[in-house]
Amino acid sequence: MKIGELANATGVPSETIRYYEKIGLLPEPDRDSSGYRCYRPAHLDRLLFIRRCRNLDMAQDEIRELIRLAELPEADCSEVDALLARHLIHVRERLKELASLEETLVQLQEACSDRRTVRECGILGGLKSELETPEPEGRHNHVPGTHGPGQT
Incomplete structure (x- = not known):
């Protein structure tokens, strides 16, 4: 399937899909003869997994770690x-x-x-x-999906 079809199927914008590819959360797809991305069902499954994790406010590093662990199905959970x-x-x-x-x-x-x-x-x-008034120590602004230094 093409990127627009994947975006429609998952509710994830095409730009975000490209970003996930760029940072390695989503494997790069094959390209057809005209250079268009060709996504497989595995891409759809991975993207849905990422979206569910993001809906739980998980950071990219947390998602990356969960993906790594999911690739070891026989390991202790x-x-x-x-x-x-x-x-x-x-x-x-x-x-x-x-x-x-x-x-x-x-x-x-x-x-x-x-x-x-x-x-x-x-x-x-x-x-x-x-x-x-200076902000009390330990308080900081929080952008959803991000964590402070040293936290996962």
Whole structure:
């Protein structure tokens, strides 16, 4: 099948499929005589696996490791379990970060319950004071699907 067909079958954009090939998560397909990529059922299966992992917010390195482990069907699955346990710790930490974020947003919103001018806006004032306060150590922004240094 061609890349557009694979994209339609999986719900993964063509650009993302090419990216996964580039970084080695998806094996490069054969090319037909006119140079178009020709994907096999194995590509479809792998791409669906990657998509499921991404839906669980797994990082590329985690997915790469799961793919490596899946290629050893007779091996002990304790490494798979350990990887999932580490990811679950990450998810729980992220939930705490999101709860803190929610609390901050609620406080900001409550600071502007009265009708005021933009100059008097409690939300903007709160954001300004937040920017002047250094972020506590250990807190960081999180982009879904990524992990901090040294984490998997």
